[in-house]
Amino acid sequence: MGEKKKKVVKTIKVDVDKCNGCRACEVACSAFHAAPKYSSNNPARARIRVIREPLRDVYVPVYAGEYTPAECAGRDKYTIDGKAYEECAFCRASCPSRDIFKEPDSKLPLKCDMCEGDPTLEKPLCVQWCLVDALTYEEREEEVEEEKEQEELEIGLEALVNKHGLDKMMDTVARMALSKKE
Amino acid sequence: MRYAETGFNLEVDLTRGNIERVESDPRDTELYLGGLGTSAKILWDRVPPETEPFSPDNLLIFSAGLLCGTPATGCNRTIVSTVSPQTRLMAFSMMGGFWAPELKYAGYDKVILRGKSPDLVYLWINNDKVEIRDATHLRGKGTVETAELIRQELNEPKAQVAAIGLAGENRVYFASIEQGRSSASRGGIGAVMGDKGVKAIAVRGTKDINVAQPAEFMALCNEVLKYIKFRNENPIPGVMPILAGLGSPQEMKVHDEKWHTENFMWGNSRVRRKDFWNEEVAKQWAETLDNMRTRLISCFNCPMTCGATISPPGLPTYMMKCFSKLTYTMAAFSDLEFGLGIAQSATEYGVDGFSTPQVMAFALELYENGILTDDDFPGMPSDNEGRFYWLLDRIVRREGIGDALANGTYWAAKQIGKGAEAYAHNNIKKHEQLPLKLSMLNPIYFLMYSTGEKINITQIEGQFPQAPWPTREEREEFAKDWFQVPDEKFKQILLDWEPRGEKSMPYYPTVEMCCDIVDWQERMHYIDDALGMCSGLSSFPLKPPYHIHNYPKFISAGAGIDMDEEKLTQAIKRYRTLVRAFNIGRGMRRKDDKPPENHWKKRFPELEKELLDTYYELKGWNSQGIPTKESLHELGLDYVAEDFEKRGIYSEEGTPSSETLAEEYKVKGGNRHG
Numbered sequence: 141m142g143e144k145k146k147k148v149v150k151t152i153k154v155d156v157d158k159c160n161g162c163r164a165c166e167v168a169c170s171a172f173h174a175a176p177k178y179s180s181n182n183p184a185r186a187r188i189r190v191i192r193e194p195l196r197d198v199y200v201p202v203y204a205g206e207y208t209p210a211e212c213a214g215r216d217k218y219t220i221d222g223k224a225y226e227e228c229a230f231c232r233a234s235c236p237s238r239d240i241f242k243e244p245d246s247k248l249p250l251k252c253d254m255c256e257g258d259p260t261l262e263k264p265l266c267v268q269w270c271l272v273d274a275l276t277y278e279e280r281e282e283e284v285e286e287e288k289e290q291e292e293l294e295i296g297l298e299a300l301v302n303k304h305g306l307d308k309m310m311d312t313v314a315r316m317a318l319s320k321k322e
Numbered sequence: 323m324r325y326a327e328t329g330f331n332l333e334v335d336l337t338r339g340n341i342e343r344v345e346s347d348p349r350d351t352e353l354y355l356g357g358l359g360t361s362a363k364i365l366w367d368r369v370p371p372e373t374e375p376f377s378p379d380n381l382l383i384f385s386a387g388l389l390c391g392t393p394a395t396g397c398n399r400t401i402v403s404t405v406s407p408q409t410r411l412m413a414f415s416m417m418g419g420f421w422a423p424e425l426k427y428a429g430y431d432k433v434i435l436r437g438k439s440p441d442l443v444y445l446w447i448n449n450d451k452v453e454i455r456d457a458t459h460l461r462g463k464g465t466v467e468t469a470e471l472i473r474q475e476l477n478e479p480k481a482q483v484a485a486i487g488l489a490g491e492n493r494v495y496f497a498s499i500e501q502g503r504s505s506a507s508r509g510g511i512g513a514v515m516g517d518k519g520v521k522a523i524a525v526r527g528t529k530d531i532n533v534a535q536p537a538e539f540m541a542l543c544n545e546v547l548k549y550i551k552f553r554n555e556n557p558i559p560g561v562m563p564i565l566a567g568l569g570s571p572q573e574m575k576v577h578d579e580k581w582h583t584e585n586f587m588w589g590n591s592r593v594r595r596k597d598f599w600n601e602e603v604a605k606q607w608a609e610t611l612d613n614m615r616t617r618l619i620s621c622f623n624c625p626m627t628c629g630a631t632i633s634p635p636g637l638p639t640y641m642m643k644c645f646s647k648l649t650y651t652m653a654a655f656s657d658l659e660f661g662l663g664i665a666q667s668a669t670e671y672g673v674d675g676f677s678t679p680q681v682m683a684f685a686l687e688l689y690e691n692g693i694l695t696d697d698d699f700p701g702m703p704s705d706n707e708g709r710f711y712w713l714l715d716r717i718v719r720r721e722g723i724g725d726a727l728a729n730g731t732y733w734a735a736k737q738i739g740k741g742a743e744a745y746a747h748n749n750i751k752k753h754e755q756l757p758l759k760l761s762m763l764n765p766i767y768f769l770m771y772s773t774g775e776k777i778n779i780t781q782i783e784g785q786f787p788q789a790p791w792p793t794r795e796e797r798e799e800f801a802k803d804w805f806q807v808p809d810e811k812f813k814q815i816l817l818d819w820e821p822r823g824e825k826s827m828p829y830y831p832t833v834e835m836c837c838d839i840v841d842w843q844e845r846m847h848y849i850d851d852a853l854g855m856c857s858g859l860s861s862f863p864l865k866p867p868y869h870i871h872n873y874p875k876f877i878s879a880g881a882g883i884d885m886d887e888e889k890l891t892q893a894i895k896r897y898r899t900l901v902r903a904f905n906i907g908r909g910m911r912r913k914d915d916k917p918p919e920n921h922w923k924k925r926f927p928e929l930e931k932e933l934l935d936t937y938y939e940l941k942g943w944n945s946q947g948i949p950t951k952e953s954l955h956e957l958g959l960d961y962v963a964e965d966f967e968k969r970g971i972y973s974e975e976g977t978p979s980s981e982t983l984a985e986e987y988k989v990k991g992g993n994r995h996g
Contacts, residue, residue: 160627162620163420164395171393171540178536181393182427184528193479194503194631195466195639197616244528271551271625 145286150254151278159199159274161192165266172265184244187252188266191229204241205232207249325534326389326881332430336518337437341452352883356388357401358414358851359897366900371907375407376517382435387854389880391426391531393543398622399854406509408495408730409751411905413509418621419502424482428527439519447525457521462488464670465500472524485522486512487672489718493517494728496677503629503641507674534882549867558864560791569626569858573647577608588652590683591748591757607658614662634663646675653679654710671718677754682713684731693740698723748918753777762924763828769840769937771917775901784862786839790819806869837937848894896957899949903962912947
């Protein structure tokens with residue numbers, strides 16, 4: 141068994157009932173991530189989007205998560221409290237089936253980084269700008285087994301080795317290591 | 323690089339179906355800022371006074387404010403300007419919502435419409451791609467309905483759509499342009515849009531808006547947010563709830579309507595019901611609002627939640643804000659359930675929530691007094707509420723008596739004759755006003771009503787308390803952290819101001835003080851109209867987060883224009899004077915600068931004359947309200963003085979010849995095809 145290790149989990153709690161649909165979160169996000177910082181504004185570059193259908197009372201602030209190269213095999217629709225939400229409404233992925241969470245010019249995927257950087261903000265800026273408290277921030281500590289990560293890595297590699305062969309994998313890793321050094 | 327603004331306007335010639343992207347002159351931004359300021363310049367340059375509102379030569383300008391699209395909280399206004407069919411003067415109505423920032427992200431500051439389309443069309447602005455598209459299938463559709471249909475048709479749920487309804491298509495003089503939860507509804511600009519054959523403008527943009535000094539600009543925004551939080555936690559004591567906080571009057575939140583229902587007039591601005599509000603009414607209205615209101619909502623980038631989605635039983639959902647909550651209810655002597663229900667139809671038809679209920683109440687008053695008869699109302703239901711629905715339908719379709727009523731009370735009364743004019747009693751410059759009738763003259767409000775060129779009291783009042791607190795201690799308490807004042811003297815005026823006695827209305831504040839107060843109040847509104855700021859965070863409430871001291875910094879850091887309070891005040895004076903000049907060119911004179919005759923029971927003609935004389939002088943206008951050559955020169959507006967010379971405007975003696983344009987106008991507005 142591996143060693144137990146403390147890990148901080150940063151959480152943005154989203155209360156859709158409190159959302160007023162103003163999109164200040166998108167504004168703050170795009171300003172924060174502009175280069176140089178705050179130099180430009182463009183909600184289409186934001187890593188949070190408010191899925192908004194005012195007439196059906198649908199307001200869902202969604203954060204950009206991991207990039208995924210493939211579409212889902214199927215789609216889901218949720219009905220909550222009698223309100224139907226469109227498929228993908230709650231999904232965080234930057235994926236081929238929709239145009240959100242992609243840089244409008246390059247189409248490269250966007251991902252929420254919790255406003256980490258130089259300096260890391262005490263709370264993500266979107267949370268600071270949400271005065272109606274639809275977004276609140278919480279940090280909690282979780283104990284994780286360090287071993288687990290190693291285990292997961294091995295399982296992943298095993299699959300790749302099975303697919304491509306050990307030699308090819310070794311070559312690739314060596315080439316990647318070399319190019320990183322340069 | 324241009325900062326805060328995009329530097330480009332869209333010029334759309336609807337007659338020829340031509341679209342051009344035209345770079346604007348950055349020097350104009352420095353002189354006139356943006357929004358209303360630069361639009362007023364365009365109107366002055368390109369719409370000569372002979373231009374009829376429904377001429378292809380009239381322009382309809384949709385403008386984002388200078389700071390729209392930046393992170394400045396609450397900066398989301400679209401300023402729509404044109405020549406109003408009702409007042410025949412410049413109309414510059416604003417709407418919040420989401421449209422203006424989207425236009426900026428698409429790469430444009432303004433959309434300038436000219437000419438007339440032969441068929442009903444809509445404009446689709448998608449970044450660099452701009453199309454004029456067929457809208458004949460949308461004819462007669464509601465405003466909210468149209469927006470949804472266009473979004474579906476374009477498969478672009480994020481497109482922001484500003485649309486007219488049946489009223490705009492039929493050129494009703496108080497037709498609105500509706501968008502998101504907001505509308506630009508005063509002055510009948512929706513009628514001009516309909517006359518041009520434009521059903522809607524849809525826009526989607528994914529480009530950047532740059533700011534000149536990023537860190538400084540963001541620090542200013544954060545300060546504003548912090549102050550909003552502070553003000554939300556610290557309402558002003560001793561004033562009625564809707565004046566205590568920030569934002570538009572929070573009509574969607576409050577249940578207690580004692581003040582409005584007992585102080586504002588019912589019917590055709592006639593009846594005051596001093597004992598209307600009681601427990602039973604309170605309970606019933608609270609239930610109505612709670613049942614119909616789905617959620618409190620905001621405009622783009624604003625935490626104030628002044629609006630709401632309203633779902634009346636059995637009717638489609640729509641969005642509402644502010645005082646239209648009560649205007650239909652009170653015009654019809656009905657209840658809130660009726661008011662929120664008929665407002666759904668009115669929103670879809672696209673009509674102004676101030677003028678429309680009054681026009682209908684006016685019609686029924688004419689009926690009750692025998693000026694209109696049963697022949698004018700064929701098929702009208704006998705129940706009160708049913709009559710209002712029936713009248714609304716006739717008006718937006720311009721059917722029967724509705725054709726005259728669709729021109730507003732002033733023109734309708736002229737058309738109907740038989741003494742109907744006396745019933746069109748609540749207008750300023752031919753435009754229906756808030757239903758208020760009071761006892762004694764208030765000199766500050768007298769000046770605002772008389773000279774406010776947006777012709778709507780809520781669009782000039784604000785900043786300075788409406789009445790003095792009874793005790794000096796309360797006044798001191800208010801004044802102690804009142805840093806928004808442009809000059810310390812305003813604090814002293816307030817401290818000395820008493821509800822009764824020597825230092826009370828109408829002779830205190832003194833004439834000079836009143837002029838300064840009004841000038842300050844108006845100045846703040848004009849800044850907002852150029853920057854695209856919501857007046858609910860700036861010019862309208864007491865102690866707002868935006869004020870004359872931080873605005874220059876916002877403009878410097880945002881637009882990269884070197885700005886200070888003096889330069890800003892001069893810029894505002896410049897385009898405010900230009901609005902005046904435009905209207906002077908169209909025949910407006912001192913005789914038009916007056917409140918409704920019966921607004922106050924007790925009047926003070928000498929004081930009123932002195933007020934107007936002194937205010938005109940402060941503004942650099944002559945005794946007829948015409949900007950003088952000297953003041954125009956000082957503002958760099960010599961081109962206006964030259965035009966006035968050429969037109970002989972300065973050589974008029976005494977009574978001006980201004981009946982010309984404003985009065986000779988053919989009373990019959992009529993149908994598009996009529």
